[in-house]
Amino acid sequence: AQAAEAKKTYTIGTDTTFAPFEFQDVNGDFVGIDIDLIKAIAADQGFEIKIQSLGFNAAVQALQSGNVDGVIAGMSITDERKKVFDFSEPYFDAGPMMGVAADNHTIQSYEDLRGQRVAVKAGTEGATFAESIRTKYDFSIVTFDDSAQLVDEVKAGGSVALFEDYPVLAYGITQGNGIKTVTPKEKGGSYGFAVNKGQNPELLKMFNQGLEKLKSNGQYDEIVAKYLGSAD
Ligand code: GLN
Structure with a gap:
C-alpha cells in the first residue's frame, strides 16, 4: 500500500x-x-x-x-x-503598460519615444507589444532577462521607458521603485x-x-x- x-x-x-x-x-x-x-x-x-x-x-x-x-x-x-x-x-488579469523614471518629464506618450531606447523583458507580452509599435514610433529596443533589470536600466537613463505587466508595475510603484506611468495600460492576456x-x-x-x-x-x-x- x-x-x-x-x-x-x-x-x-x-x-x-x-x-x-x-x-x-x-x-x-x-x-x-x-x-x-x-x-x-x-x-x-x-x-x-x-x-x-x-x-x-x-x-x-x-x-x-x-x-x-x-x-x-x-x-x-x-x-x-x-x-x-x-x-x-x-x-x-494583466496586460502590458509603459513605465518611465519618476523624474522624467519628457516622455508623456508613445510619440515621445521617437529616436529613444526602450527596455523590455525577453519573451514577454510587454516585449511583443513594444515590438508591435516600434516602427510606428521609431524607437529602439533593448532586451533584459528579468524585471529588476528593466527598472535599473530606466533609472540609470540607459532607456527612457520600459514595458511591464501593469500589476507588477503598479506594485513596484507603491513600493517606491522610482518609476511612474504616463500612458494607459494595453490589452493583454x-x-x-x-x-x-x-x-x-x-x-x-x-x-x-x-x-x-x-x-x-x-x-x-x-x-x-x-x-x-x-x-x-
Ligand atoms: N505576463 C507576461 C507574459 O506572459 C510577463 C510574464 C513575466 O514576465 N513573468 O509574457
Missing part, C-alpha cells in the same frame, strides 16, 4: 523577480501570489511541488523541452502560446498556469479544481489581499 499512498511530485518553473507574483522576501524566502497559489492548490489537491526559480523566458523554454511539468510565472494566456501549451482557467500541450492533463485538472475551491472558500482572496491589500 505504500506506493499507492505516495504523493506525486511535480516540478514547477517560475520567474525570479516578478513581485507581487514571485519574489524573495526579506528573509530570502520565495513568496508571492503565484507561489502561495500553487502551494495552496497542491495542498488541497494532494500533490507535492518542487519550485524552480528560473526566470520567465527560461521557465517557458524549460516547459517546452519537458524539463519542468508546469509553469506559474504571471504567464499570460495568448493564442500564440496556446499552440504549444495548455493553460488553466485564468486567475489574474490574463495569467494562467501552463503545462506542455497534451502533457500532464491530470496536473492541469487538479490546478483548475484547486483554483475553483480556493476562489469559493475565500483563500484566493486572502492570498491576493496578503500582497495587494483588500480591494475595498
Whole structure:
C-alpha cells in the first residue's frame, strides 16, 4: 500500500523577480501570489511541488523541452502560446503598460519615444507589444532577462521607458521603485498556469479544481489581499 499512498511530485518553473507574483522576501524566502497559489492548490489537491526559480523566458523554454511539468510565472494566456501549451482557467488579469523614471518629464506618450531606447523583458507580452509599435514610433529596443533589470536600466537613463505587466508595475510603484506611468495600460492576456500541450492533463485538472475551491472558500482572496491589500 505504500506506493499507492505516495504523493506525486511535480516540478514547477517560475520567474525570479516578478513581485507581487514571485519574489524573495526579506528573509530570502520565495513568496508571492503565484507561489502561495500553487502551494495552496497542491495542498488541497494532494500533490507535492518542487519550485524552480528560473526566470520567465527560461521557465517557458524549460516547459517546452519537458524539463519542468508546469509553469506559474504571471504567464499570460495568448493564442500564440496556446499552440504549444495548455493553460488553466485564468486567475489574474494583466496586460502590458509603459513605465518611465519618476523624474522624467519628457516622455508623456508613445510619440515621445521617437529616436529613444526602450527596455523590455525577453519573451514577454510587454516585449511583443513594444515590438508591435516600434516602427510606428521609431524607437529602439533593448532586451533584459528579468524585471529588476528593466527598472535599473530606466533609472540609470540607459532607456527612457520600459514595458511591464501593469500589476507588477503598479506594485513596484507603491513600493517606491522610482518609476511612474504616463500612458494607459494595453490589452493583454490574463495569467494562467501552463503545462506542455497534451502533457500532464491530470496536473492541469487538479490546478483548475484547486483554483475553483480556493476562489469559493475565500483563500484566493486572502492570498491576493496578503500582497495587494483588500480591494475595498
Ligand atoms: N505576463 C507576461 C507574459 O506572459 C510577463 C510574464 C513575466 O514576465 N513573468 O509574457
